[in-house]
Amino acid sequence: MNVTGKTILLTGGAGGLGSEMAMLLAKNGAIVYLLDMDEAKGKSVEESIIAAKGKATFLKMDITRFEDWERIVAKILELEGHIDILVNNAGINIRKAIEEMSLEEWNTMMLVNVGSVFLGTKYVIPVMRNQHKGLILNTSSVCGLIGHRYTPEAYSATKGAVTILTKSIASRYAKDGIRCNSIHPSTVDTPLVQKMFADPVKKQQRLDEVPLGRLATSADVANAVLFLSCEESSFINGISLPVDGGVTCC
Numbered sequence: 268m269n270v271t272g273k274t275i276l277l278t279g280g281a282g283g284l285g286s287e288m289a290m291l292l293a294k295n296g297a298i299v300y301l302l303d304m305d306e307a308k309g310k311s312v313e314e315s316i317i318a319a320k321g322k323a324t325f326l327k328m329d330i331t332r333f334e335d336w337e338r339i340v341a342k343i344l345e346l347e348g349h350i351d352i353l354v355n356n357a358g359i360n361i362r363k364a365i366e367e368m369s370l371e372e373w374n375t376m377m378l379v380n381v382g383s384v385f386l387g388t389k390y391v392i393p394v395m396r397n398q399h400k401g402l403i404l405n406t407s408s409v410c411g412l413i414g415h416r417y418t419p420e421a422y423s424a425t426k427g428a429v430t431i432l433t434k435s436i437a438s439r440y441a442k443d444g445i446r447c448n449s450i451h452p453s454t455v456d457t458p459l460v461q462k463m464f465a466d467p468v469k470k471q472q473r474l475d476e477v478p479l480g481r482l483a484t485s486a487d488v489a490n491a492v493l494f495l496s497c498e499e500s501s502f503i504n505g506i507s508l509p510v511d512g513g514v515t516c517c
């Protein structure tokens with residue numbers, strides 16, 4: 268699976284899943300731009316990739332700000348001359364059920380998890396259309412496919428929106444050579460779930476729901492991203508790929 272020379276923009280590149288994706292994509296020849304607000308972690312991922320002889324650059328941005336997208340997309344285009352893949356991966360989870368959640372918290376979830384996908388897509392589409400080639404990959408979740416009983420409704424609503432946004436982009440922009448797919452991981456032990464995993468009962472619940480009997484790993488998710496990023500998967504468009512050990516088939 269070869270991604271040599273592909274320019275890849277990856278949001279949440281400093282995070283648990285994003286850093287693993289970045290390292291695997293860079294190991295396979297991609298030029299990876301790590302887009303994240305966490306400068307310390309982002310720089311450290313950049314350094315690890317460069318130490319392993321890969322190509323990566325950390326750029327600090329807030330993915331909910333259109334000014335940041337304008338600046339970052341223009342800068343990368345100037346540096347590389349092309350943008351091959353955008354991975355809209357960053358996301359947050361405010362772990363509150365509907366009755367405990369404020370409207371402000373709901374809006375924050377929507378802005379970070381869905382608004383950022385809208386913005387990133389909006390700013391790369393003109394570039395990809397000019398190239399008549401491009402790929403957008405969105406990190407949704409198993410919660411974007413089912414009504415997951417342990418997950419806050421707001422999180423599931425954002426991830427469900429990403430699932431259908433993906434299919435809508437895929438169907439509209441295929442004529443411009445632009446594809447769009449989403450991946451749907453089950454629970455992975457990353458900073459996103461660390462507080463929740465401090466409760467052993469909750470951790471066991473997540474384990475018990477996986478038919479394959481183990482949690483997903485960051486490597487499982489990164490491997491799916493690598494597959495969808497390479498030329499061998501170039502006829503795949505508009506899919507929702509679960510990486511979940513069978514959680515969504517029960």
Ligand SMILES: NC(=O)c1ccc[n+]([C@@H]2O[C@H](COP(=O)([O-])OP(=O)(O)OC[C@H]3O[C@@H](n4cnc5c(N)ncnc54)[C@H](O)[C@@H]3O)[C@@H](O)[C@H]2O)c1
Pocket residue numbers: 278279280281282283284285302303304305328329330331356357358359379406407408409451452453454455456457458459460
């Ligand atoms: N970990 C899981 O169990 C799991 C399962 C399914 C889906 N997901 C999804 O995978 C994606 C990555 O999750 P993760 O587990 O790596 O989380 P994480 O918390 O480890 O990383 C998320 C990253 O996003 C960045 N980020 C958040 N808001 C930002 C903003 N406004 N601007 C710029 N950067 C911002 C954070 O700084 C962080 O580096 C998310 O979309 C998440 O919903 C995670």
